[in-house]
Amino acid sequence: xxxxxxxxxxxxxxxxxxxxxxxxxxxxxxxxxxxxxxxxxxxxxxxxxxxxxxxxxxxxxxxxxxxxxxxxxxxxxxxxxxxxxxxxxxxxxxxxxxxxxxxxxxxxxxxxxxxxxxxxxxxxxxxxxxxxxxxxxxxxxxxxxxxxxxxxxxxxxxxxxxxxxxxxxxxxxxxxxxxxxxxxxxxxxxxxxxxxxxxxxxxxxxxxxxxxxxxxxxxxxxxxxxxxxxxxxxxxxxxxxxxxxxxxxxxxxxxxxxxxxxxxxxxxxxxxxxxxxxxxxxxxxxxxxxxxxxxxxxxxxxxxxxxxxxxxxxxxxxxxxxxxxxxxxxxxxxxxxxxxxxxxxxxxxxxxxxxxxxxxxxxxxxxxxxxxxxxxxxxxxxxxxxxxxxxxxxxxxxxxxxxxxxxxxxxxxxxxxxxxxxxxxxxxxxxxxxxxxxxxxxxxxxxxxxxxxxxxxxxxxxxxxxxxxxxxxxxxxxxxxxxxxxxxxxxxxxxxxxxxxxxxxxxxxxxxxxxxxxxxxxxxxxxxxxxxxxxxxxxxxxxxxxxxxxxxxxxxxxxxxxxxxxxxxxxxxxxxxxxxxxxxxxxxxxxxxxxxxxxxxxxxxxxxxxxxxxxxxxxxxxxxxxxxxxxxxxxxxxxxxxxxxxxxxxxxxxxxxxxxxxxxxxxxxxxxxxxxxxxxxxxxxxxxxxxxxxxxxxxxxxxxxxxxxxxxxxxxxxxxxxxxxxxxxxxxxxxxxxxxxxxxxxxxxxxxxxxxxxxxxxxxxxxxxxxxxxxxxxxxxxxxxxxxxxxxxxxxxxxxxxxxxxxxxxxxxxxxxxxxxxxxxxxxxxxxx
Numbered sequence: 001x002x003x004x005x006x007x008x009x010x011x012x013x014x015x016x017x018x019x020x021x022x023x024x025x026x027x028x029x030x031x032x033x034x035x036x037x038x039x040x041x042x043x044x045x046x047x048x049x050x051x052x053x054x055x056x057x058x059x060x061x062x063x064x065x066x067x068x069x070x071x072x073x074x075x076x077x078x079x080x081x082x083x084x085x086x087x088x089x090x091x092x093x094x095x096x097x098x099x100x101x102x103x104x105x106x107x108x109x110x111x112x113x114x115x116x117x118x119x120x121x122x123x124x125x126x127x128x129x130x131x132x133x134x135x136x137x138x139x140x141x142x143x144x145x146x147x148x149x150x151x152x153x154x155x156x157x158x159x160x161x162x163x164x165x166x167x168x169x170x171x172x173x174x175x176x177x178x179x180x181x182x183x184x185x186x187x188x189x190x191x192x193x194x195x196x197x198x199x200x201x202x203x204x205x206x207x208x209x210x211x212x213x214x215x216x217x218x219x220x221x222x223x224x225x226x227x228x229x230x231x232x233x234x235x236x237x238x239x240x241x242x243x244x245x246x247x248x249x250x251x252x253x254x255x256x257x258x259x260x261x262x263x264x265x266x267x268x269x270x271x272x273x274x275x276x277x278x279x280x281x282x283x284x285x286x287x288x289x290x291x292x293x294x295x296x297x298x299x300x301x302x303x304x305x306x307x308x309x310x311x312x313x314x315x316x317x318x319x320x321x322x323x324x325x326x327x328x329x330x331x332x333x334x335x336x337x338x339x340x341x342x343x344x345x346x347x348x349x350x351x352x353x354x355x356x357x358x359x360x361x362x363x364x365x366x367x368x369x370x371x372x373x374x375x376x377x378x379x380x381x382x383x384x385x386x387x388x389x390x391x392x393x394x395x396x397x398x399x400x401x402x403x404x405x406x407x408x409x410x411x412x413x414x415x416x417x418x419x420x421x422x423x424x425x426x427x428x429x430x431x432x433x434x435x436x437x438x439x440x441x442x443x444x445x446x447x448x449x450x451x452x453x454x455x456x457x458x459x460x461x462x463x464x465x466x467x468x469x470x471x472x473x474x475x476x477x478x479x480x481x482x483x484x485x486x487x488x489x490x491x492x493x494x495x496x497x498x499x500x501x502x503x504x505x506x507x508x509x510x511x512x513x514x515x516x517x518x519x520x521x522x523x524x525x526x527x528x529x530x531x532x533x534x535x536x537x538x539x540x541x542x543x544x545x546x547x548x549x550x551x552x553x554x555x556x557x558x559x560x561x562x563x564x565x566x567x568x569x570x571x572x573x574x575x576x577x578x579x580x581x582x583x584x585x586x587x588x589x590x591x592x593x594x595x596x597x598x599x600x601x602x603x604x605x606x607x608x609x610x611x612x613x614x615x616x617x618x619x620x621x622x623x624x625x626x627x628x629x630x631x632x633x634x635x636x637x638x639x640x641x642x643x644x645x646x647x648x649x650x651x652x653x654x655x656x657x658x659x660x661x662x663x664x665x666x667x668x669x670x671x672x673x674x675x676x677x678x679x680x681x682x683x684x685x686x687x688x689x690x691x692x693x694x695x696x697x698x699x700x701x702x703x704x705x706x707x708x709x710x711x712x713x714x715x716x717x718x719x720x721x722x723x724x725x726x727x728x729x730x731x732x733x734x735x736x737x738x739x740x741x742x743x744x745x746x747x748x749x750x751x752x753x754x755x756x757x758x759x760x761x762x763x764x765x766x767x768x769x770x771x772x773x774x775x776x777x778x779x780x781x782x783x784x785x786x787x788x789x790x791x792x793x794x795x796x797x798x799x800x801x802x803x804x805x806x807x808x809x810x811x812x813x814x815x816x817x818x819x820x821x822x823x824x825x826x827x828x829x830x831x832x833x
């Protein structure tokens with residue numbers, strides 16, 4: 001039944017306003033790191049606040065004023081412990097997971113219990129149907145839950161657990177008009193102090209366990225005390241409102257504070273940004289409806305509703321302003337991207353033009369490029385390449401640069417070295433034998449069984465080539481990470497020092513080791529080429545090879561997980577010819593196509609494709625925290641973490657854009673980043689010590705499971721290094737989306753993929769990324785350019801990156817390796833006769 005209001009309910013609206021203000025402020029200032037500490041102090045402060053601020057009244061400040069059967073004078077210790085445990089568990093879940101998606105569901109649940117207990121009071125006002133009827137309350141709650149869950153099923157389901165404990169907590173505070181043995185009941189009038197003590201003790205225990213497992217948090221003492229005091233004030237005023245209305249106002253105030261403080265800039269669509277504002281307004285309306293009719297200044301509370309709209313309108317205005325600013329670029333005033341695209345097209349045209357048209361030309365080109373005779377079997381290889389319509393005949397510089405250092409050793413020494421390292425401890429090398437007669441391979445490892453589809457790759461590529469190639473033996477690195485560091489010895493030193501050293505460097509910095517020969521290389525190196533265009537002080541990539549040169553960029557030391565803390569890194573220093581899928585510029589791994597490129601998970605499926613006009617006009621990436629093993633707080637500088645941190649705008653840092661000021665194009669700084677242009681999230685946090693996994697889960701907005709083909713629904717797709725090369729790159733190149741690529745690892749295909757023609761290169765600093773994505777998505781010229789790159793990359797993929805093209809590459813590589821290990825070959829360069 002509906003129950004009468006208290007006679008002294010006039011200040012309720014003021015109390016509600018204060019509760020909203022302090023709860024919102026606490027939500028805005030809080031972080032998961034400080035959650036447990038501030039909760040402990042909050043429950044310590046709360047009884048003191050109540051005693052200090054409460055005025056003597058005929059009726060207790062803390063007693064909900066209802067008619068009907070009065071409750072007992074005290075609550076059982078059993079009930080108090082149930083409620084205290086519920087509050088503590090909720091705080092733990094919020095601290096560790098941050099999951100509050102199911103919180104809006106508390107409103108209809110508590111309304112149902114309140115009606116069952118016969119302690120409900122009649123709502124009033126426009127939003128009364130949303131708290132007076134089950135249908136209206138459930139509809140409003142469903143909308144709130146879907147908004148908070150961001151359509152993530154995993155977060156939706158898991159957040160039910162902390163909400164269930166919060167439900168127990170608030171249910172115990174509801175006044176009773178009938179006896180109920182289903183729900184615990186406490187009399188807050190007499191138990192606020194013992195309840196607070198129990199909650200604080202439980203949270204203190206949880207914090208102690210937290211410290212043992214994870215160590216101290218980084219929140220300052222003054223900030224912690226201030227935030228705890230703000231939380232205590234919000235609780236104090238919630239209690240004042242609840243005594244005149246209902247404890248249902250408590251979750252409503254919490255829901256409002258969360259929706260109000262959600263930054264619309266970070267939402268990936270206008271719809272999502274608007275829904276948070278609507279949740280704020282609906283929740284506020286429900287709160288006002290629950291206040292007593294005699295409460296003064298109820299309409300003033302709607303100022304909070306107006307305030308919740310301001311961030312949304314501001315965000316929409318900034319998006320519109322940015323779009324208008326982008327119109328300065330056109331035919332008469334080019335964006336820097338346009339000149340880079342022209343340069344890329346010129347490079348691609350030159351690549352195609354210089355390919356040989358006959359076997360004789362191919363031999364001459366080989367001699368001219370490499371100052372050596374082609375290996376035995378070269379003519380058969382040329383025929384194979386032509387028959388398979390290979391667009392690349394001459395440019396196999398990657399093979400030459402990788403194999404040529406080993407010419408200093410005799411063929412016999414090369415073979416002996418491979419055998420020695422295969423049987424060495426911790427070598428982690430697969431020893432493969434290729435049988436030319438049957439065109440099949442057999443790979444063996446000292447103790448591993450699964451070769452990560454290496455044999456499948458080789459047998460697939462060489463199928464049908466029986467008798468075409470010689471017998472060859474070669475080593476293949478088992479790890480994703482590179483392995484080989486070739487000393488800068490001279491020819492005589494190489495013959496006298498054929499040995500190698502294996503050093504395990506997993507989970508530790510490797511930069512100094514892999515760059516220690518830079519000084520020697522610089523002596524024979526030509527003048528450096530500037531790797532990036534500093535147009536308007538934004539680092540657009542102009543020379544991808546130079547941009548990947550570690551010797552030219554000492555700043556990369558602390559910008560890539562591989563260099564800071566590799567997951568697996570067993571460095572081999574010496575003249576060891578071993579194959580890897582990717583390698584930085586300073587290392588000597590011989591490159592082979594990754595087996596991942598022919599695995600089902602990474603193969604492009606045209607049936608999942610959508611047309612350009614139907615794709616979302618944004619940048620997409622989803623993946624895990626591979627790329628380095630986090631053993632300290634430096635994980636924040638790993639390549640994937642830096643990327644996600646930037647595009648999720650977590651730190652509200654300044655970004656750089658090109659804007660017209662006084663008729664002049666300038667680089668301007670702004671904290672604005674249009675979240676509509678990015679759909680980026682980690683889907684899995686791992687490869688880290690327990691504490692730093694927890695820290696990353698708290699730091700990032702982690703998404704749920706992502707469909708492996710979801711990238712095909714966006715116009716721009718991002719790709720970057722993990723522990724090694726990215727296996728998804730070919731799928732993105734084959735798609736109708738435009739790939740954006742950030743990498744420091746060379747691959748076999750680098751000689752045939754041209755930046756700004758087949759893909760969009762991105763610098764390690766990522767400073768140009770916000771402007772680049774804005775131009776390619778928000779201007780007509782940029783959208784046309786992105787579509788053109790997508791089409792060119794797709795067309796070239798099906799011409800130059802087919803399995804047949806990998807076979808052409810591997811065929812030629814095996815010819816070079818066969819010559820290298822020929823037992824009759826003496827040490828020395830195979831000069832032209």
